Amino acid sequence: KKMKHSKLAACKLYISEGRNAAALEAIERAAGHHPQATITKKFPDYAYNRTRYTIVSYLIEEDEARVVDSPLRQALFAMAEEAYKTIELGTQCGAHPRVGVVDHISFHPLAQSTLHEVANLAKLVAADIGGRLH
Template sequence: MDPDPANQAKANLSMMHSKFICCKLYISESRNAMAIDAIDRAARSDPQVVVISKFEDCLYNRVRYTLVSYVANDSSTGEVIYSPIRKVLLAMIEAAFSTINLESQSGAHPRIGVIDDLSFHPLGQATMEGAAWLAKLVASEISNDLQVPVFLYAAAHPTGKSVGAIRRDLGYYRPNYKGNQWAGSILPDVLPIKPDEGPTHVSHERGATTIGATPWIENYNVPVLCKDVATVRRITRRVSGRGGGLPTVQALALFHGDDCTEIACLLDPDHVSANQVQTVVEQIAAEQGLEVEKGYSTDITKDMILDKYLKIACGAD
């Protein structure tokens, strides 16, 4: 018998729930302390939902929350019917909308809305179908209750459309301020493509959002000591899977400080490692005579996520 009460509590929680969900919530703000405090309070509104990590970048003016909770299934059908994470996410989103105005927001990272993106990822024995169900439920509530256009992607979309394709359709990647930054709303009053949920007319104060369900992804940023974003974009294209580089890697060159442009990457760790990304960036940059600093992950790994959740949730109990 394990004498450690913490381990016993984790075992009890694991017996009660074997299916868990992770959501990464990206909000277009990190400089407004009042807004962040309100969102933080909403994030702590239910001890069954744990903020595993929070990453803020003032230059990008963006914050990402990584939240985890359990999902409950119908005993007869096996379908997902409930997760405490839904209510907490909606509280955080309402707090963001009540304190952030996209028209007065600017930063070095693209965005189409105050709530720029929510990505759901199954953990434990949870399924992609369950993650997609939850993503679509939250999308419906945001669009209906808050009148925000929502674009679904990956497993939450009927045809599996990628978030990158949606963003290209919306002009997400085109800076509109000082050549390499984004300021105010970038979307027209009437959207160029029809959202999956919500109105086709956009509030410039709130913007639109994307919501999807995908396998686990990691965020890895590589700083290149170069002010010329166009030069780093050429490197980025050769790194990304879309440009014929590393499979599954999505990469974006973003101005980050006075003498640095970052290559911000999303990668599937089951296919490509952060070390592989780092090596390829260094090799291509060396051809241009550019120096590359050691990259950094903005979140903990999938293997650590669930263990950390169980420890914190059991401690709260």
């Protein structure tokens, strides 16, 4: 594995909680255990009772076209895991329909990374969350 810190990815993570400060703080603390992934923006929407986090980190590649890891992967898993522990959808409501505790995750290439590379990362994150949290 080699690190090329010039290849970056961003992720937008939507959590179905925008009012419970204790839950959001716990989710952010979970991300803090992975300091090489940085929360660059937080947008809590009180009316929707939903929060969007933008998280950025570098990609770790096995070769020029295969992403095998990223601190972003670990931070996203930690945040999702904490969200599942701290948010109770049965009592949660907001103007936005509830799709799940983790409502939406999107990945975006930055710097010299490609859409294909971040798609590989998205598949790894999906396997982590789907395989270990459900």
